[in-house]
Amino acid sequence: MSEPVRPGADRAAALTRQPAFWVVAALLAVGALRISQIAGRFLSVYPVATVTAILLFALLAVPFWLFVSELDFLEREPPSLRVLAFAWGGLVATTVSIPGSTALDNLIAKFGSPGLAAEWGSALAGPTVEEIAKTLGVVAIVLIARAQVNSVLDGVVYGALVGLGFQIVEDVVFAIGAVAMAGQGDQVQPVVTTFLVRGFLAGVWSHTLFGALAGAGIGYLVVNPHRTRTHRLAIAGLALFGAWASHVLWNSPLFRDGLGDGALALLAVLVFKGLPPLLLILYLVRRAHDQEAAYYVAKLATLRDPQLITAGELRVLGSGSRRAAARRHAAARAGRRGRAAVRRLQRAQAQLAVELSRDPDAATPHCAAVREHRAVLEELGHPEAVEGARSWRHTASTVGTTVVAIAVVWVALSALGGS
Amino acid sequence: MGRVTRSQVTDLPGTVGLPLALVIVLILAGLAFGLPRLDRAVPAERAVAAGRPYEVGAGVTIVPPEGATLDLTGTRPGDERGSALFRLGPVQYAIVVQPFDGDLTAAALRLRQRITGTSGYQVTGTQLAVSTAGGLAGIQGGYTAGDRGGRYAVFVAHGFTIEVTVTGADLDLGRTLPAIDTSTRSLRFEGVR
DSSP: OOOSBOOOOSSOOOGGGSHHHHHHHHHHHHHHHHHHHHHHHHHHHOHHHHHHHHHHHHHHHHHHHHHHHHHTOTTOOOHHHHHHHHHIIIIIIHHHHHHHHHHHHHHHHHHTOHHHHHHHHHHHHHHHHHHHHHHHHHHHHHHHOGGGOOBHHHHHHHHHHHHHHHHHHHHHHHHHHHHHHHTSSSOSHHHHHHIIIIIIISSTTSHHHHHHHHHHHHHHHHHOTTSOHHHHHHHHHHHHHHHHHHHHHHHSOTTSSSSOSSHHHHHHHIIIIIHHHHHHHHHHHHHHHHHHHHHHHHHHHTTOOTTTOOHHHHHHHTOHHHHHHHHHHHHHHHHHHHHHHHHHHHHHHHHHHHHHHHOGGGOHHHHHHHHHHHHHHHHTTOOOOOOOOOOHHHHHHHHHHHHHHHHHHHHHHHHHHTO | OOOOOHHHHTOSSTTOHHHHHHHHHHHHHIIIIIHHHHHHHSOOEEEOOTTSOEEEETTEEEOOOTTOEEEGGGOBOOSSOEEEEEEETTEEEEEEEEEOOSOHHHHHHHHHHHHHTSTTOEEEEEEEEEEOTTOOEEEEEEEEETTEEEEEEEEEETTEEEEEEEEEEHHHHHHHHHHHHHHHHTOEEOOOO
């Protein structure tokens, strides 16, 4: 029987000692140079619009970054590798995709017809080049930091961050393209419209999502050595194909006509083209998350020491929503210090679990850290980091947030759909 | 206890980091340089029927100049927008149709700003009123970019703007502009299907 997690070495070898790292660094340097040239050109012609676009899409990246980083709470990826993944998407994959996609679009016109390229060029050329270029970023991370890719979820996180980097840079390029097309000089209105369409409405089912799926395939390839190489490569290929197909569907001209121009039509397009891949990928991510969580929680369960983790905390630690509920409960009982102390305890328990999976004999310092945070909680009169009863305030807050979110989406759809 | 397979022994990435990294470089180079090279190797120009209207997109047609070829890299017809790129030797003759909700003055301003927004491009001379055989009213002007010159014209019809740009060396432009002017006058809005 296979484990969902394949523990890495206790300490990853220094990145700079690996020849492959320098190859990746050179690719990043070339990408940075190319994207800087493009940004410089934009800044010289449309300085205000360019700065606005960079700021808006950088802000958009923040919640995505936090969500993706938090996805693997139990075994967080090192910040340096998360930055590397983001940079690959934003610098290398974009640099490769700009000429590659244009060339493939032209080839579709030449071997097919200009009409075919006009209808399906962006649906076929973009995804083909971009998904390959992005997925290679996750492969590059495996090559230079194999010890940090221990589960399918790790592949999801790196793939999503590569996709996020790509998405942000591509959105800025599109925004400035819209400014140029508008032909009204250095105006920010086309940037705001692009932000609403590509960032706000289309952002959820964009490159971050496709990258996560392709990354899951690379994660599976790496962490399942008991399977044959053919099987693993087939699964990785299937995941890449799934990312490509989702991207093709999203870019395709399907449903473009016949639904009218109103907000409902735009909503229907979002639902038909974006929702199926979104639900599929969220299901796979959830499954990968739960499998990894069950593995690490089982490691902690072997300790049988309530000072390190109680039965209630074992139940809480494997679920993101329960961890959040435990922090809210601590805040209600012991204030902000209680919330912070529970967060630190949960983080320390997660680190202990990872250490137990790698080398149980080396886990003693992590046990000490957990006991330290437990002592703080005991001082605060809240010794156990478990969920409380569901409060009406939390329920009301959730309902209110959902209503506001729906209203904002509806206003945006109405404004962009022309109704 | 299970048998250890060869694939497990030689599991990814093992000690093959550098060769695989170089494979990544090769694939990226194939996408960034190989595809454009293949694109350039495949001829982009196609013959167009002389004297017959060519549909640019969104119901707009034009009769190409005699001897012109269609460049597929700049030609994308469509129901709501479209573009066509013709070549007369070294001269490029491009027509772009897209939705537009302003008037002719706004359309001309927009096109001029797009031209001057390109590094090294400057608008020259004054603008002139032009019209097509089908009665579309437009504005025409000229621009320059180093040793290359150009002509632009813009028309507005039924919620669309039709932008015409001609680019080439001065000598080539002088030779081909009469035929291009005749072609531009053949612009016609047939209506969106």
